[in-house]
Amino acid sequence: xxxxxxxxxxxxxxxxxxxxxxxxxxxxFDGGAFTLNDxxxxxxxxxxxxxVAVGQTLAILAGSLDLSVAYxxxxxxxxxxxxxxxxxxxxxxxxxxxxxxxxxxxxVNGVVITKLKVHAFIATLGVALVIRGVLDxxxxxxxxxxxxxxxxxxxxxxxxxPVAAILWAAVAVAVWFLLRRTRLGNRIYAVGxxxxxxxxxxxxxxxxxxxxxxxxxxxxxxxxxLLASRLGAGAPTVGTDGGYDLESIAAVVLxxxxxxxxxxxxxxxxGGVLLLAVLDSIFNQLEVNSFFKDVVRGVVIVVAVAVYAxxxxxxxx
Amino acid sequence: MKRAIPIxxxxxxxxxxxxxxxxxxLEPAGFLGFLKRVAPLAILxxxxxxxxxxxxxxxxxxxxxxxxxxxxxxxxxxxxxxTWPVLALxxxxxxxxxxVNGLVTTKLxxxxxxxxxxxxxxxxxxxxxxxxxxxxxxxxxxxxxxxxEGVWAVLxxxxxxxxxxxxxxxxFGRTLIAAGxxxxxxxxxxxxxxxxxxFAxxxxxxxxxxxxxxxxxxxxxSAQVGQSLEFQAITAVVLxxxxxxxxxxxxxxxxxxxxxxxxxxxxxxLHGISGALEYAVQGVIIIAAVAAGGxxxxxxxxxxxKV
Numbered sequence: 001x002x003x004x005x006x007x008x009x010x011x012x013x014x015x016x017x018x019x020x021x022x023x024x025x026x027x028x029f030d031g032g033a034f035t036l037n038d039x040x041x042x043x044x045x046x047x048x049x050x051x052v053a054v055g056q057t058l059a060i061l062a063g064s065l066d067l068s069v070a071y072x073x074x075x076x077x078x079x080x081x082x083x084x085x086x087x088x089x090x091x092x093x094x095x096x097x098x099x100x101x102x103x104x105x106x107x108v109n110g111v112v113i114t115k116l117k118v119h120a121f122i123a124t125l126g127v128a129l130v131i132r133g134v135l136d137x138x139x140x141x142x143x144x145x146x147x148x149x150x151x152x153x154x155x156x157x158x159x160x161x162p163v164a165a166i167l168w169a170a171v172a173v174a175v176w177f178l179l180r181r182t183r184l185g186n187r188i189y190a191v192g193x194x195x196x197x198x199x200x201x202x203x204x205x206x207x208x209x210x211x212x213x214x215x216x217x218x219x220x221x222x223x224x225x226l227l228a229s230r231l232g233a234g235a236p237t238v239g240t241d242g243g244y245d246l247e248s249i250a251a252v253v254l255x256x257x258x259x260x261x262x263x264x265x266x267x268x269x270x271g272g273v274l275l276l277a278v279l280d281s282i283f284n285q286l287e288v289n290s291f292f293k294d295v296v297r298g299v300v301i302v303v304a305v306a307v308y309a310x311x312x313x314x315x316x317x
Numbered sequence: 318m319k320r321a322i323p324i325x326x327x328x329x330x331x332x333x334x335x336x337x338x339x340x341x342x343l344e345p346a347g348f349l350g351f352l353k354r355v356a357p358l359a360i361l362x363x364x365x366x367x368x369x370x371x372x373x374x375x376x377x378x379x380x381x382x383x384x385x386x387x388x389x390x391x392x393x394x395x396x397x398x399x400t401w402p403v404l405a406l407x408x409x410x411x412x413x414x415x416x417v418n419g420l421v422t423t424k425l426x427x428x429x430x431x432x433x434x435x436x437x438x439x440x441x442x443x444x445x446x447x448x449x450x451x452x453x454x455x456x457x458x459x460x461x462x463x464x465x466e467g468v469w470a471v472l473x474x475x476x477x478x479x480x481x482x483x484x485x486x487x488x489f490g491r492t493l494i495a496a497g498x499x500x501x502x503x504x505x506x507x508x509x510x511x512x513x514x515x516f517a518x519x520x521x522x523x524x525x526x527x528x529x530x531x532x533x534x535x536x537x538x539s540a541q542v543g544q545s546l547e548f549q550a551i552t553a554v555v556l557x558x559x560x561x562x563x564x565x566x567x568x569x570x571x572x573x574x575x576x577x578x579x580x581x582x583x584x585x586x587l588h589g590i591s592g593a594l595e596y597a598v599q600g601v602i603i604i605a606a607v608a609a610g611g612x613x614x615x616x617x618x619x620x621x622x623k624v
Contacts, residue, residue, distance in 0.1 A: 112608070116604070116608035117608065118608050119555075119562070122552070122561065122604065125548060126604035126607075132597070132600075133593055133595065133596035133597025137593035249434070259428045289446055291441075291443070291446040293442070294442025295442035295443050296442075297438050298434075298439035302421060302432055309426035
């Protein structure tokens with residue numbers, strides 16, 4: 001057990017398995033059962049949050065954080081749906097435009113943080129407010145139309161596995177590869193660990209932080225596309241309703257990545273997102289009050305981080 | 318206090334611009350109305366200041382304000398006799414939430430961003446679990462008088478500002494800034510870092526309780542009363558030149574930041590830029606203000622006058 005807790009990534013998967021087992025028992029006791037449909041549902045629901053959280057992992061590992069993802073998701077869903085305007089022939093253009101907008105927002109976040117030296121919290125909060133203003137000014141409600149072809153992304157399955165889950169897995173594996181096997185990945189850890197040491201070792205730290213933010217925003221953009229395909233349209237509140245900003249940060253931290261940066265990884269984040277999703281579906285099965293869910297979620301996040309903190313503290317002392 | 322000069326200039330400029338656009342602002346009733354609107358945010362900013370200057374965050378104050386108002390409405394339920402006991406209870410709730418935030422952050426070593434994010438989820442979940450999803454009950458007239466009557470709101474604001482200034486001048490203030498500036502150095506010189514931080518969180522909780530009492534009277538009971546107030550409070554503090562990460566900044570400047578934010582909203586409204594674009598303008602201004610503050614920092618670090 002101690003060995004399990006020693007590594008936050010392993011700890012979160014242990015917690016995930018334990019939660020699944022306990023949940024299974026509780027649901028069975030309640031007279032229900034987890035079906036294949038429920039498990040597919042878990043993957044469906046967690047895909048969007050999962051993709052955002054994988055991106056957020058990059059920002060947090062680099063010692064930053066991104067509070068603008070929720071509004072960016074809404075913006076991307078609208079941009080994509082309006083560009084598609086119901087025509088299958090526009091899908092490619094729309095995806096390119098949507099990801100272009102995301103990359104641009106990430107670039108702005110990164111440049112404001114590194115070149116203007118604004119704390120990431122304020123920089124991304126400010127950018128979030130700007131996007132919010134634009135959204136509120138231009139849109140009153142859902143707009144644009146997503147062609148049926150593109151809706152496959154949100155609903156289709158290959159065998160029992162939803163396409164959305166495959167997309168999430170692909171993003172996670174790509175980011176995992178980036179972090180473990182590329183120079184940029186190493187530099188993200190270096191900058192997040194100690195920005196001064198990284199700078200003195202010849203890393204162009206500003207570029208690394210900007211790259212992390214562009215990638216983080218691109219992930220949010222992919223999640224926005226996914227949500228647009230699921231809704232069949234763009235919606236100005238889809239990002240904030242899902243609480244993707246704080247929820248993604250919570251999932252990353254639940255997965256054992258240090259909020260201060262430099263320690264953690266994508267595997268933990270995936271575990272964190274799945275843990276939140278499993279908790280959610282157990283509560284749905286048991287028909288637990290949604291406010292109670294919030295309470296439990298808050299307790300789980302704080303307790304998990306307290307456990308990790310104890311562990312690292314002991315190692316240090 | 319040097320860092321804080323720009324915010325006062327900006328505030329003065331905004332106030333003049335408001336007065337030019339709307340002369341009613343200069344009349345006592347008009348200005349009192351403005352103060353009444355500012356009071357809750359200014360008090361929250363003062364509370365948030367203590368936490369930020371000690372090197373932490375408090376994201377739970379928005380939910381806490383909602384909790385305070387909803388609890389007050391349900392318990393008072395229109396009964397005047399309940400006013401004072403409930404007011405006392407609200408203060409206790411605020412201090413208690415701050416105590417828990419502080420203890421979890423310092424003793425369990427959970428980053429305050431996560432502690433207070435968790436507290437935010439727990440508080441808003443718990444209060445609506447208790448009331449069944451929507452606010453219930455009603456506030457009494459005796460309760461609403463604090464937020465509704467400008468004189469009361471201004472009086473409470475004055476007391477809060479005075480108390481904050483006195484606290485920062487006392488030993489507490491010096492140790493708080495020391496803890497935020499360099500925790501290790503502070504610890505080694507005998508500052509009880511954990512204790513002052515817990516106290517800072519309690520002050521933030523207390524400020525949320527007072528802001529809740531004012532907002533309940535001013536805006537009435539709703540489930541959204543505290544929404545995004547945590548971000549507004551943090552924005553106000555940062556606008557006042559207080560550095561996230563701790564150790565630098567003055568409490569009066571943080572409060573001036575709240576005044577500036579509210580004056581900005583007022584001015585935008587006067588010029589018909591309401592609602593939608595207001596957020597965009599707010600976002601740009603926050604970034605610009607902090608960027609301007611940050612760009613001066615290297616010069617400050619070089620000057621020998623700064624310890």
